[in-house]
Amino acid sequence: MSRFVQLQTIPDVYRFFGLEDAVQHPLICIVDFSAVKEHVPEHLYVSSVYYTLIFKQYRHHAIRYGRRPVDFQDGSLICMAPGQALEMDPDAEASENKGWGLFFHPDLVRISSLGNRMQEFSFFSYEVAEALHLSEKERQALYDCIRKIGAELEENIDLHSQAIMVATIELLLQYCQRFYGRQFITRKSSDHAVVTQVEQILQHYFKTVAISDKGLPTVKYLAGQVHLSPGYLSDLLRKQTGKTAQDHIHFYLIEEAKNILLGTDKPVGEIAYTLGFEYPQYFNKLFKQKTGMTPLAFRGGN
Incomplete structure (x- = not known):
């Protein structure tokens, strides 16, 4: 029987992945999938109220959309808008998972210029089977942004924290836009x-x-x-x-x-x-x- 889970808060995200609840910011978090050890239950559908970017490398198929498996062996990026749902496949070995997930609430960017431009990043409406397949150089460019956001989360929150994180998220999304443009060319x-x-x-x-x-x-x-x-x-x-x-x-x-x-x-x-x-x-x-x-x-x- 299928089960549906909606992630409403940052603690929900940590608990879903079986990680210690170590909330650093109420509207954004980064998940290191190499630290995830628990197996995903069968027939589980997951949705969240967050914008979600997931980069994962699997030896086996591990995510499906519309019952179509997506091969993440070489590493791909999927982007989900709030409310979209994924069927998690339990076949993947948790110990073999690598990658990261960025979860940020619309409220984080709502009053910024990025908030007014989120609709421009149309890849949030793509299906998972239309994932962005990244070269090593492209992966590194995105990971550099993730590292910068992670470093900012480690600092004490001050007047500049949110502006710096939002600016880095915007840079990351601009990279995604560029890399999707490249993918359309290579698949011409x-x-x-x-x-x-x-x-x-x-x-x-x-x-x-x-x-x-x-x-x-x-x-x-x-x-x-x-x-x-x-x-x-x-x-x-x-x-x-x-x-x-x-x-x-x-x-x-x-x-x-x-x-x-x-x-x-x-x-x-x-x-x-x-x-x-x-x-x-x-x-x-x-x-x-x-x-x-x-x-x-x-x-x-x-």
Whole structure:
């Protein structure tokens, strides 16, 4: 039977990993996984109220997402936003675990400039199977940030402590952003196949689906078709084509709208409904935004 655990406090984090409760700060902690000796119970799902970054090296598969195992043998980084859940796999030998975990509460960064920019780090919405695979140099860059945060936690908290830790977290996240950019480049050939697949899915959808009944395809729908998370798919497409998944959907929508405008004499309102818009003004606005003219002007100019 599955069991669900939510980590609500820093002491919860320490207790979950079977470590001595040695809280140094109420909103942030670092876990050294080489010190974790306890085995994880079977069928355990773990969630937390923290932003979580986990770098681990396993000899065996040890974490699953959506029942798909993730191979951490070479060392990978996963990033979780508050509320995301992982299924922990008990097959890994605890004595063979290496790596670190950084847990920080949204309140730590909320009033800083980083708090306003957290949504920019879209890798927090990726699935675990889309983990960041790191080179030795990249691992060291991230670990240097972890060491600096750890050293700050060892000091007595003063007026500068939080600002220094938040600045270091931001540096770490910037490194993650850079390294994911590198990963998209090194996976360019396989990612190109995803781009082609997305285009084929959209072409088929607009040719065969009654959009007025089923609605426009969503980013979540596209991501499910290519077995990726919505965030990862959008970032992949942006790196490969300069356009997000939503941009691709809109491109095929506008192309279909152009075909209907020039191939029929249907009123614009009826066309808008056929294309899944409840209100024609939304269709008009999107069409003008993408083409520079209204639907009627496009029809009249051709």
